[in-house]
Amino acid sequence: MDSNISQLLKLRREKLSKIIENGINPYPINSQRSHYINEFMTDKETWISSEKPISVCGRLVAMRRQGKLGFGNIEDISGKIQIYVAQNITGEDNYEVFKLCDTGDFVQVEGTLFFTQAGEYSIKVAKITLLSKNLRPLPAVKEKTVDGKVIRYDEFADIELRYRKRYLDLLLNPNHRQVFVLRSNIMKGIRKFLESRDYIEVETPILQPLYGGANARPFTTHHNTLDTDLYLRIALELYLKRLIVGGFERVFELGKNFRNEGMDRTHNPEFTMLELYEAFTDLNGMMELTESLIKFLAKEVIGKDTFTFQGKQVTIAGDWKKASMIDLIKEHTGFDATDFDIDKITAMCKQHKIEIPKGAGAGKMISLLFETFVEDQLIQPTFVTDFPKEISPLAKAKPDNPNLTDRFELLIAGNEFANAFSELNDPLDQRARFEAQAKLKELGDEEANVVDEDFLEALEYGMPPMGGLGIGIDRLIMLLTENDSIKEVILFPQMKPE
C-alpha cells in the first residue's frame, strides 16, 4: 500500500527478528498474573510497605524511555498503572527486552509497588516478559489529567474508522468501551428483572419459512439441502405466541431481528429486540411492566433518571403520560378523527400534502396524521394508546370501538421505544386481519403481513388472553447511555463494504 505504513510494518518485523535472534519467544504460551491492576488501587501505602511481589499482565499503552531507565503504562481490563523499569534493577539482559518493547505489546511485569519521585504510584519492575509482540503501530493517543479531568490529544476520532476498526476504537477510547460494558449490564438487568417476574427465556428460529409479526421487508436466503427459500425473521412475535399456546405463560426472547430497509441514526438492518408475552394480563399489565423495567434499568444499571438524548432533556421519573392517538391529534391540530370519517380525514391529509398510500383507509391516515403532527413533539415518555385496527393486525380490538385496538407505543424524544398490545387470540378475527394485510400486499405494500396458516392453526387450539410487548433494545441503550446514533451502541454496525 503506501510506503510509510509498510515502512513502519517492516521496522516492527525487523524488531521481531531481533527478538527471536536474542532467544526470546515473542508469542509464548504461558503468562502468569497474580493480580488485576485495580487491586492495587486501594490501600496503596499497605501495598508499598508490604513489598509484596506481584505480577501483572497487560498491554503497554505508553513508553517513555530515557537511557538506562524508562517508564511505561500498562493497561489491563481493570485499569492502568505506570511501570518503572531501570537497568540496575532488571539487569542488563532483561533491560534489553524492555528496549525491544513497543507501545501495543502485551507484557508481563513482575515487581513491587512504590511511589516515584514525582509521586506517581508505579510498579518497580524486577522482570519484564514479552507476551505478544505488536507488529502494527497503534494510533498515537495521549492524555493528561488536569484537576481530575482527562484531556486527550490526537484522539482516534474518525467516525468511519472507529466503526470499521472497532477493536481500535475500543482499545483507544475507554469511553466507547464503557458503552458496551453498560450494554452488557443492561442486558443482564433485563434478564434479572424478567426472571424476578417468573419469565423464562427462550430462543426461536431466525430462519423462517414465512416472516411475520411486523410490517417490514425481510431478507431472503436459501437452504441448499431443503432447496427452499427462507426468510430472516423481522419479529419474534408469532413463534413466541405459539409457545403460549403450548402452555408457557410468561416467555421472553432477546434476539436479533433483520429488516431489509434503510439505515439511519436509529435504524440498523440487524437490531436487537426484546419481546415478551404474558398470559392472563392485558395492555395495562404491559404498561406497568414497561415503565417498571425501564425505571429499573435506569436506577440499577445507570443510576440516574434524567438523560440527554438527541439534544433533549428526558426524564423518566414520575408517572408517564398516557393519551390516545386520536386525542393527541386533536390536541396538536384541533382535528377530530373520532368518527373515522374517511372523506374528512382524506381532506385533512391532502390539505397538508401527506401522501396517501394505495389501499389506505381512515385508520392508516390517522396514523399518518399522528406521525406528521404529533410524534416528534412527544419528548417525555408517553404511552400513545388506541391505535387504529387497520395498522394493528395482531392486536385485539377495543370492545367499545371496533375501529381501534388495545395497543400502545411508548414514545420518548419522538422515537418509538416500545410497542405492546392485548394480543389478538380470536383465530377467525386473526384470519380476517391477515387477509386484509394480504390485500394491501397485492396493492403493492411491500411491508404488509403475509397469511401464516400454521400460526392460525395454533390459535385455533386456543391461546389465552395475554399482553405482549416489544422493546427496541438498541434504542433503549442509546437513551440510557446518551448516544444519538445506533451505530454507537452496536459493536459492528452495518457499513458498505470497503
Next chain:
RNA sequence: GGUCCAGUAACUCAGUGGUAGAGUAUCUGCCUUUUAAGUAGAGAGUCGAUGGUUCGAGUCCAUCCUGGAUCACCA
C-alpha cells in the same frame, strides 16, 4: 434516493491558483525519576478516485466513491 458538509503523513489537523506543511507517532544519537512535552537529527504523502479548465490544481469545475448531518422511505 434528494440536499448540505467532510475526505491532505500512522493519528489530529493547517494549507482560499505558484516548490505539499505542523504537532504527535516512527527511526537514529545522547540521557538513571518521566508522566500529552528530556534533547539533537532523520525518514515518511498518487492531497478519496477519474476527467476537465489553466502556463501551472490539494485549491476551480464535472462525475464517481466513502462517511456524517438532514429530509424522504421506514418502526
